[in-house]
Amino acid sequence: MQQREEKQLDSALESIIQRVNDLKQSIAAMIFKLENEYETMNWPSFLDNYALISGQLTSLSKVMSHDKCPVLRNLTVLPLMLSPERDEQLAQTTEHRVTTFAHDLVPDYLRTKLEPLAETKMLQLENKAVGLQYDNAQKQIATYQKVVSHVWDIVSKAREEWEVESSSRGNTQQNSSVADTHLLVAAVGMGKGLKMNPNGQANPTSGGMMVAPSGRPGGAPGQGQIPPTTQAMNKAPSAIKTNIKSAAQMHPYGR
Amino acid sequence: MSAPGNAMDSLSAALKCNIIPNQEYLLQGSVLDQYVEVLLHRLRGLCDNVDSGPESFHDHELCFSLRIANTGATTPMSVFSLRVRRALDVSDTPYQLRYIGQQELGDKNRPTVVRSSIDMACSSTIVDFLTELGCRVDFEYIARGYMFRKGRMKITVSKIFKMGGNKPGETVEPISQSYLVELSVLAPSGQDAIAEDMRIFAEQLRPLVQLEKIDYKRLGNIM
Known part of the structure; x- marks a missing residue:
């Protein structure tokens, strides 16, 4: 009988020591x-x-409260x-x-009771509890319960509201629009909707203007190769400029 | 003559060593006007420049294009575009010249769009210079909004305005009821780890903003 108890104690101590060591390591x-690593730790x-x-x-604590x-x-x-x-x-x-x-350390290390200071405090509180009148205690409990239930009501009401709000927001509220994203990205990236001549109707006229100064020096040689829509939109200002220039050059000969 | 040669040498050496941040990792999205305050509030909480508050900007961007005809009739001419940006709210800041390359979407595993990007500061004469080179203004817009930083990441929330008249400063109108939101990092090529950080950051802005890889080619077809 004695032996079995000792065995149990040994095995229990062993597992406790192992757990405590694990704990110590992770705390360390x-x-x-x-x-x-306080700078990089998150x-x-x-x-x-x-x-x-x-x-x-x-x-x-599970090991310590185990039946064995x-x-x-x-x-x-x-x-x-x-x-x-x-x-x-x-x-x-x-x-x-x-x-x-040594004598000064052992009482601390082998202590099984609370510290004297804590012990006296506990004693005081226990005395106070014992000395309390039954009716008084009941009253205090009732008021305390009232306060707690009131707080509980407030919290649960707030939670309800919050849940309703968050669920409704999750379903209906939209903070961004995919169409707008595409519009903005296309505008900034490729100039969609920002180009000088956004309406297509002006293209034929400006395209016609482009033809006249085709022989001008420094003009893009490959004009004919690209589709007229994009080219006309981009080149319109330059075409106007050249027209004025060529006209100015022509005048002296006309006179 | 040795000085420019040396400059070219050191540039190519820098390129070889891969220390030039010439890759832009990019995610884009938008937020409706009425929720932009919520987004700004959240960004203020998430980003680094908390004490100073968000940095505002008001910029005018001109996109120039240069068409280079390729020899040989079968190949179409290549279009080369450059962007010039200047601040409207702060005078005496340099203009910014920027080249943005073709974007690479990559496969599903890549969290962001990657495109080559080279930035440089220049003076206001850049516009004349580019015009003389034969570049033409392709389009222009005004961006006004806020900039945030989080480590190497840059987050801009901006309203895009279309130029009303031919000259800046005349009436401008917003092109949509949303703010454009961009999350980007400039890094030397091959630093794909940053893209993962960006994906995680973008997750934190959901569902307010859906920052995504957006394919320009597909946009061209849709709209």
């Missing part, structure tokens, strides 16, 4: 990240770390020897955090 990794990775730690805490786990509260740790000397083995097992097993 997080501290390392905070200290060394929230998602920080929260990932946090989730990992909280998961490990949950599994630790003996009630640790009933066990005591008995310090056999205290010494102010440096203990190398202890330092090694604690990664140099605890170097001596």
Whole structure:
């Protein structure tokens, strides 16, 4: 009987130690990240770390509350020897955090009760609770419940409104129009709707004007090769310019 | 004569080393006028220049084209276009000359449009210079809006206006009821990782703005 209990204790302790070590490692990794990568670290990775730690805490508390786990509260740790000397083995097992097993440190490390300060505070509160009148307590509970339910009402109402709003927005509200996007991109990229001569009716006349100065020096030699619609639109101003020029040149000979 | 040679040498060396940011990664979208405030608010939260507020701009852009006839009757003539941009709200800023190449859409796995792009600052005489070269104004517009930065990314939210008369400064009219939204990065070629960052950033602006790869060729057919 005794042996079985001891075995159980051993296995429980082993799994607890393993969980605690995992926890320690992930906390150390997080501290390392905070200290060394605080410039590049982002929230998602920080929260990932946090989730990992909280998961490990949950599994630790699961192990401790397992049926097979003996009630640790009933066990005591008995310090056999205290010494102010440096203990190398202890330092090694604690990664140099605890170097001596001395009188001033042991009460803190082996503490199973709350700190004296916290303990007195708890005691005070418990006394206050005990000394409270039944009627008074009931009244306080009632008012408290009233306040809480009021807040609850406000929150749930706000949530309802928010949900209605977001669902209606998701269905009907449109913030951008694909047609407008295409219009704008085509305008900025290719000049759709921005060109000098947007209406097609002017094309034949300006196209006719283009023909006259075809022999002008520096004129684009390949004019005939491109479709007249685009060319006329782009070249219209130059055609006008050339016409004036050639007319000016002709005048002296006319006189 | 050695100086220009050296300049050319160092330019080609820089090109070889691939340090010139000559690739533009681009996503485009639009937002309706009534929601632009919401978008600006969100951008202010997401972008770097939080304290100074959004940077506004008011620019006039001229798109010049130069037609080069190819020898041989079968090949069509090539059109070469250059853009000149100047600020209307700030005087004594240089004009900007910009070449934008053919856009590459790539396959589905590529998150953004990529096109070659070369920018340079120049003086106001650039317009005369280009005209003398034989370039003609293809079209022009006025863009007014806000610019945001997020790391290397640039986000512009701008209203596009059509020029009313022949001269700038005359009545202008908006060409649509929406603001054009562009997300772009200039980088040396081969830095495709930035495109992924842009995709993630664009996700954060949904559903307010759908920033997408837009195929100009398909637009030409639709409209």
